[in-house]
Amino acid sequence: xxxxHAEPExxxxxxxxKMPYEPLLPIEKKLVLWSxxxxxxxxxxxxxxxxxxxxx
Numbered sequence: 571x572x573x574x575h576a577e578p579e580x581x582x583x584x585x586x587x588k589m590p591y592e593p594l595l596p597i598e599k600k601l602v603l604w605s606x607x608x609x610x611x612x613x614x615x616x617x618x619x620x621x622x623x624x625x626x
Contacts, residue, residue: 594602
């Protein structure tokens with residue numbers, strides 16, 4: 571059996587430091603905003619359904 575010395579896996583923090591800074595594009599900002607708003611809207615609907623079906 572041969573034993574090989576594998577290179578140690580790089581740490582995530584080190585790899586993140588190597589990455590260049592890339593600001594969000596305007597379309598990405600809009601997608602994030604729409605996703606958050608949609609999530610809040612659907613959460614509100616779920617709460618209304620919960621109250622209507624399971625009144626305590």
